[in-house]
Amino acid sequence: MSVVRKWNLTALWNDDRIERWLEDMARQGLHLEKVSWGGLFTFRRGAPKRATYRIDIADYRKGLDIDYLQLMTDAGWRMAAQWSTWYFWRNDAPGTPEIFTDAASRAQKYRRMATLLLLCTLPQVPFMLNSAFQLYRSHEFPGLAQALLPLATAVILFNVYGYVRLRVKLRTLERTQAM
Amino acid sequence: MDVQRFLPLSEASYYVLLALDAPAHGYAVMQQVETASGGQVRIGPGTLYGAFATLEKQGLIEKAGEEERRKYYRMTALGRAVVAAQLGRLETMVVHGRAVVAHDKGEAA
Numbered sequence: 001m002s003v004v005r006k007w008n009l010t011a012l013w014n015d016d017r018i019e020r021w022l023e024d025m026a027r028q029g030l031h032l033e034k035v036s037w038g039g040l041f042t043f044r045r046g047a048p049k050r051a052t053y054r055i056d057i058a059d060y061r062k063g064l065d066i067d068y069l070q071l072m073t074d075a076g077w078r079m080a081a082q083w084s085t086w087y088f089w090r091n092d093a094p095g096t097p098e099i100f101t102d103a104a105s106r107a108q109k110y111r112r113m114a115t116l117l118l119l120c121t122l123p124q125v126p127f128m129l130n131s132a133f134q135l136y137r138s139h140e141f142p143g144l145a146q147a148l149l150p151l152a153t154a155v156i157l158f159n160v161y162g163y164v165r166l167r168v169k170l171r172t173l174e175r176t177q178a179m
Numbered sequence: 180m181d182v183q184r185f186l187p188l189s190e191a192s193y194y195v196l197l198a199l200d201a202p203a204h205g206y207a208v209m210q211q212v213e214t215a216s217g218g219q220v221r222i223g224p225g226t227l228y229g230a231f232a233t234l235e236k237q238g239l240i241e242k243a244g245e246e247e248r249r250k251y252y253r254m255t256a257l258g259r260a261v262v263a264a265q266l267g268r269l270e271t272m273v274v275h276g277r278a279v280v281a282h283d284k285g286e287a288a
Binding site: 072101105 | 191204205206209221222223224225226227228229230247248249250
Protein backbone atom coordinates (compact mmCIF):
# COMPACT_ATOMS: atom_id res chain seq x y z
CA MET A 1 0.00 0.00 0.00
CA SER A 2 1.51 3.28 -1.06
CA VAL A 3 1.05 6.49 0.89
CA VAL A 4 1.21 9.96 -0.59
CA ARG A 5 1.35 13.17 1.43
CA LYS A 6 0.31 16.52 0.08
CA TRP A 7 0.16 19.99 1.48
CA ASN A 8 -2.92 22.06 0.93
CA LEU A 9 -3.06 25.43 2.58
CA THR A 10 -6.49 26.37 1.26
CA ALA A 11 -8.32 27.97 4.15
CA LEU A 12 -10.95 25.66 5.54
CA TRP A 13 -13.67 28.25 4.98
CA ASN A 14 -13.15 27.64 1.28
CA ASP A 15 -14.46 24.16 1.88
CA ASP A 16 -15.90 23.82 -1.62
CA ARG A 17 -12.40 24.29 -3.07
CA ILE A 18 -10.97 21.61 -0.82
CA GLU A 19 -13.83 19.27 -1.67
CA ARG A 20 -13.17 19.67 -5.40
CA TRP A 21 -9.45 19.10 -4.84
CA LEU A 22 -10.10 15.88 -2.92
CA GLU A 23 -12.41 14.69 -5.70
CA ASP A 24 -9.70 15.48 -8.20
CA MET A 25 -7.24 13.40 -6.17
CA ALA A 26 -9.68 10.48 -6.10
CA ARG A 27 -9.98 10.64 -9.89
CA GLN A 28 -6.20 10.26 -9.98
CA GLY A 29 -6.31 7.28 -7.66
CA LEU A 30 -5.38 9.06 -4.43
CA HIS A 31 -7.85 8.44 -1.63
CA LEU A 32 -7.93 10.50 1.54
CA GLU A 33 -6.75 8.69 4.66
CA LYS A 34 -5.82 11.32 7.18
CA VAL A 35 -5.80 15.06 7.74
CA SER A 36 -3.22 16.58 10.07
CA TRP A 37 -2.59 19.99 11.53
CA GLY A 38 -1.16 22.62 9.22
CA GLY A 39 -2.76 21.44 6.01
CA LEU A 40 -1.13 18.04 5.61
CA PHE A 41 -3.31 15.56 3.76
CA THR A 42 -2.34 11.89 3.64
CA PHE A 43 -3.60 9.77 0.75
CA ARG A 44 -3.55 6.08 0.01
CA ARG A 45 -2.79 5.18 -3.60
CA GLY A 46 -5.40 3.02 -5.29
CA ALA A 47 -7.59 2.73 -8.35
CA PRO A 48 -8.96 5.98 -9.82
CA LYS A 49 -12.54 6.46 -8.69
CA ARG A 50 -15.30 9.01 -9.00
CA ALA A 51 -16.07 10.06 -5.48
CA THR A 52 -17.86 12.93 -3.77
CA TYR A 53 -16.21 14.61 -0.79
CA ARG A 54 -18.00 16.91 1.59
CA ILE A 55 -16.73 18.74 4.66
CA ASP A 56 -18.82 19.24 7.78
CA ILE A 57 -18.11 20.79 11.17
CA ALA A 58 -19.46 19.58 14.47
CA ASP A 59 -20.88 21.92 17.09
CA TYR A 60 -17.94 22.49 19.44
CA ARG A 61 -20.21 22.01 22.44
CA LYS A 62 -21.42 18.62 21.32
CA GLY A 63 -18.37 17.16 19.62
CA LEU A 64 -18.75 13.83 17.89
CA ASP A 65 -22.33 12.60 18.09
CA ILE A 66 -22.89 8.87 17.47
CA ASP A 67 -26.39 9.68 16.31
CA TYR A 68 -25.01 11.99 13.62
CA LEU A 69 -22.44 9.38 12.57
CA GLN A 70 -25.07 6.67 12.26
CA LEU A 71 -27.43 8.91 10.29
CA MET A 72 -24.66 9.84 7.85
CA THR A 73 -23.65 6.20 7.48
CA ASP A 74 -27.24 5.12 6.89
CA ALA A 75 -27.46 7.77 4.18
CA GLY A 76 -24.45 6.29 2.40
CA TRP A 77 -21.57 8.51 3.59
CA ARG A 78 -18.25 7.21 4.93
CA MET A 79 -15.86 9.28 7.01
CA ALA A 80 -12.61 9.45 5.07
CA ALA A 81 -10.82 11.51 7.71
CA GLN A 82 -11.37 13.60 10.77
CA TRP A 83 -9.38 16.49 12.18
CA SER A 84 -10.59 18.08 15.41
CA THR A 85 -14.25 18.95 14.76
CA TRP A 86 -13.86 18.79 10.96
CA TYR A 87 -15.26 15.77 9.20
CA PHE A 88 -14.29 14.76 5.68
CA TRP A 89 -17.13 12.69 4.31
CA ARG A 90 -16.98 10.62 1.18
CA ASN A 91 -19.36 8.58 -0.92
CA ASP A 92 -18.82 6.63 -4.10
CA ALA A 93 -22.43 6.18 -5.18
CA PRO A 94 -23.49 8.82 -7.69
CA GLY A 95 -27.13 9.16 -6.61
CA THR A 96 -26.50 9.86 -2.91
CA PRO A 97 -28.38 12.90 -1.56
CA GLU A 98 -26.41 15.95 -0.51
CA ILE A 99 -25.69 16.34 3.19
CA PHE A 100 -27.30 19.77 3.33
CA THR A 101 -30.39 20.24 1.20
CA ASP A 102 -31.40 23.75 2.20
CA ALA A 103 -29.75 27.12 2.66
CA ALA A 104 -30.64 27.35 6.36
CA SER A 105 -28.68 24.25 7.39
CA ARG A 106 -25.78 25.21 5.11
CA ALA A 107 -25.76 28.58 6.86
CA GLN A 108 -25.70 26.84 10.24
CA LYS A 109 -22.59 24.95 9.19
CA TYR A 110 -20.78 28.18 8.29
CA ARG A 111 -21.95 29.68 11.56
CA ARG A 112 -20.32 26.78 13.39
CA MET A 113 -17.16 27.41 11.37
CA ALA A 114 -17.19 31.09 12.27
CA THR A 115 -17.64 30.26 15.96
CA LEU A 116 -14.71 27.85 15.83
CA LEU A 117 -12.54 30.46 14.17
CA LEU A 118 -13.39 33.00 16.85
CA LEU A 119 -12.80 30.48 19.62
CA CYS A 120 -9.39 29.64 18.21
CA THR A 121 -8.33 33.23 17.67
CA LEU A 122 -9.60 35.18 20.68
CA PRO A 123 -7.71 33.28 23.40
CA GLN A 124 -4.53 33.62 21.35
CA VAL A 125 -4.64 37.41 21.25
CA PRO A 126 -3.75 38.31 24.87
CA PHE A 127 -1.22 35.50 25.06
CA MET A 128 0.55 36.53 21.89
CA LEU A 129 0.49 40.21 22.71
CA ASN A 130 1.85 39.52 26.16
CA SER A 131 4.63 37.25 24.87
CA ALA A 132 5.65 39.77 22.26
CA PHE A 133 5.58 42.58 24.80
CA GLN A 134 7.73 40.58 27.23
CA LEU A 135 10.24 39.88 24.52
CA TYR A 136 10.48 43.54 23.62
CA ARG A 137 11.02 44.49 27.23
CA SER A 138 13.63 41.87 27.94
CA HIS A 139 15.86 42.93 25.02
CA GLU A 140 17.21 39.40 25.09
CA PHE A 141 16.29 38.29 21.62
CA PRO A 142 15.75 41.53 19.72
CA GLY A 143 15.66 39.80 16.36
CA LEU A 144 13.15 37.23 17.51
CA ALA A 145 10.86 39.80 19.09
CA GLN A 146 10.87 41.86 15.92
CA ALA A 147 9.91 38.82 13.88
CA LEU A 148 7.30 37.43 16.27
CA LEU A 149 5.03 40.41 16.73
CA PRO A 150 4.29 40.90 13.02
CA LEU A 151 3.92 37.13 12.63
CA ALA A 152 1.44 36.92 15.49
CA THR A 153 -0.41 39.90 14.06
CA ALA A 154 -0.51 38.24 10.64
CA VAL A 155 -1.98 35.03 12.06
CA ILE A 156 -4.62 36.92 14.00
CA LEU A 157 -5.49 39.10 11.00
CA PHE A 158 -5.76 36.00 8.82
CA ASN A 159 -8.25 34.45 11.23
CA VAL A 160 -10.21 37.68 11.46
CA TYR A 161 -10.27 37.82 7.65
CA GLY A 162 -11.60 34.27 7.62
CA TYR A 163 -14.28 35.21 10.10
CA VAL A 164 -15.32 38.16 7.92
CA ARG A 165 -15.42 35.96 4.79
CA LEU A 166 -17.64 33.52 6.66
CA ARG A 167 -20.07 36.25 7.75
CA VAL A 168 -20.29 37.36 4.10
CA LYS A 169 -21.00 33.79 3.01
CA LEU A 170 -23.66 33.55 5.70
CA ARG A 171 -25.36 36.75 4.61
CA THR A 172 -25.47 35.53 0.99
CA LEU A 173 -26.93 32.19 2.04
CA GLU A 174 -29.53 33.74 4.27
CA ARG A 175 -30.62 36.09 1.55
CA THR A 176 -31.31 33.19 -0.83
CA GLN A 177 -33.53 31.46 1.70
CA ALA A 178 -36.90 30.51 0.29
CA MET A 179 -40.13 31.86 1.76
CA MET B 180 -50.50 25.99 23.79
CA ASP B 181 -49.45 28.73 21.42
CA VAL B 182 -49.64 26.92 18.11
CA GLN B 183 -49.83 29.95 15.82
CA ARG B 184 -46.21 31.02 16.26
CA PHE B 185 -45.02 27.84 14.57
CA LEU B 186 -47.09 28.47 11.45
CA PRO B 187 -46.71 28.28 8.57
CA LEU B 188 -44.61 25.15 8.75
CA SER B 189 -42.08 24.63 5.99
CA GLU B 190 -42.79 21.71 3.68
CA ALA B 191 -39.87 19.78 5.13
CA SER B 192 -40.88 20.35 8.76
CA TYR B 193 -44.45 19.34 7.95
CA TYR B 194 -43.34 16.03 6.45
CA VAL B 195 -40.80 15.36 9.19
CA LEU B 196 -43.39 15.86 11.92
CA LEU B 197 -45.84 13.56 10.15
CA ALA B 198 -43.11 10.92 9.82
CA LEU B 199 -42.79 11.03 13.60
CA ASP B 200 -46.41 10.08 14.24
CA ALA B 201 -44.92 6.82 15.49
CA PRO B 202 -41.38 6.76 16.90
CA ALA B 203 -38.80 6.71 14.10
CA HIS B 204 -35.09 7.33 13.63
CA GLY B 205 -33.25 9.68 11.29
CA TYR B 206 -32.76 7.62 8.16
CA ALA B 207 -36.27 6.15 8.34
CA VAL B 208 -37.60 9.71 8.46
CA MET B 209 -35.50 10.63 5.43
CA GLN B 210 -37.01 7.76 3.45
CA GLN B 211 -40.56 8.40 4.67
CA VAL B 212 -40.41 12.08 3.74
CA GLU B 213 -39.24 11.29 0.22
CA THR B 214 -41.94 8.65 -0.29
CA ALA B 215 -44.76 10.67 1.30
CA SER B 216 -43.96 13.74 -0.80
CA GLY B 217 -43.76 11.73 -4.00
CA GLY B 218 -40.05 12.53 -4.32
CA GLN B 219 -40.60 16.30 -4.16
CA VAL B 220 -39.09 16.86 -0.74
CA ARG B 221 -35.67 15.36 -0.08
CA ILE B 222 -33.89 16.10 3.18
CA GLY B 223 -30.17 15.49 3.52
CA PRO B 224 -28.74 13.88 6.68
CA GLY B 225 -26.99 17.07 7.79
CA THR B 226 -30.16 19.11 7.32
CA LEU B 227 -32.28 16.51 9.11
CA TYR B 228 -29.86 16.32 12.04
CA GLY B 229 -30.17 20.09 12.49
CA ALA B 230 -33.96 19.95 12.03
CA PHE B 231 -34.27 17.34 14.80
CA ALA B 232 -32.31 19.57 17.16
CA THR B 233 -34.47 22.59 16.32
CA LEU B 234 -37.80 20.75 16.52
CA GLU B 235 -36.79 19.23 19.84
CA LYS B 236 -35.79 22.63 21.22
CA GLN B 237 -39.16 24.03 20.06
CA GLY B 238 -40.94 21.21 21.89
CA LEU B 239 -42.55 19.75 18.77
CA ILE B 240 -40.75 16.41 19.04
CA GLU B 241 -39.22 14.42 21.87
CA LYS B 242 -36.79 11.57 22.26
CA ALA B 243 -38.39 8.16 22.19
CA GLY B 244 -35.51 5.86 23.03
CA GLU B 245 -32.36 4.66 21.39
CA GLU B 246 -31.52 1.45 19.55
CA GLU B 247 -28.21 0.42 17.95
CA ARG B 248 -26.79 3.96 18.09
CA ARG B 249 -29.88 5.44 16.44
CA LYS B 250 -31.92 7.99 18.36
CA TYR B 251 -35.69 7.67 17.96
CA TYR B 252 -37.99 10.68 18.04
CA ARG B 253 -41.76 11.15 18.07
CA MET B 254 -44.18 14.08 17.95
CA THR B 255 -45.25 15.70 21.20
CA ALA B 256 -48.79 16.82 21.89
CA LEU B 257 -47.73 20.34 20.83
CA GLY B 258 -46.29 18.90 17.64
CA ARG B 259 -49.58 17.20 16.83
CA ALA B 260 -51.50 20.41 17.47
CA VAL B 261 -49.18 22.35 15.17
CA VAL B 262 -49.48 19.78 12.37
CA ALA B 263 -53.28 19.80 12.71
CA ALA B 264 -53.30 23.59 12.49
CA GLN B 265 -51.01 23.53 9.43
CA LEU B 266 -53.28 20.95 7.81
CA GLY B 267 -56.22 23.29 8.37
CA ARG B 268 -54.32 26.08 6.61
CA LEU B 269 -53.45 23.79 3.71
CA GLU B 270 -57.07 22.72 3.36
CA THR B 271 -58.15 26.35 3.07
CA MET B 272 -55.49 26.86 0.40
CA VAL B 273 -56.63 23.80 -1.56
CA VAL B 274 -60.31 24.73 -1.45
CA HIS B 275 -59.58 28.24 -2.64
CA GLY B 276 -57.15 27.09 -5.32
CA ARG B 277 -59.57 24.49 -6.66
CA ALA B 278 -62.36 27.05 -6.82
CA VAL B 279 -60.28 29.51 -8.89
CA VAL B 280 -58.70 26.89 -11.17
CA ALA B 281 -62.07 25.16 -11.75
CA HIS B 282 -63.61 28.56 -12.53
CA ASP B 283 -60.82 29.22 -15.07
CA LYS B 284 -61.40 25.81 -16.65
CA GLY B 285 -65.09 26.57 -16.76
CA GLU B 286 -64.39 29.83 -18.62
CA ALA B 287 -62.03 28.16 -21.09
CA ALA B 288 -64.55 25.45 -21.94
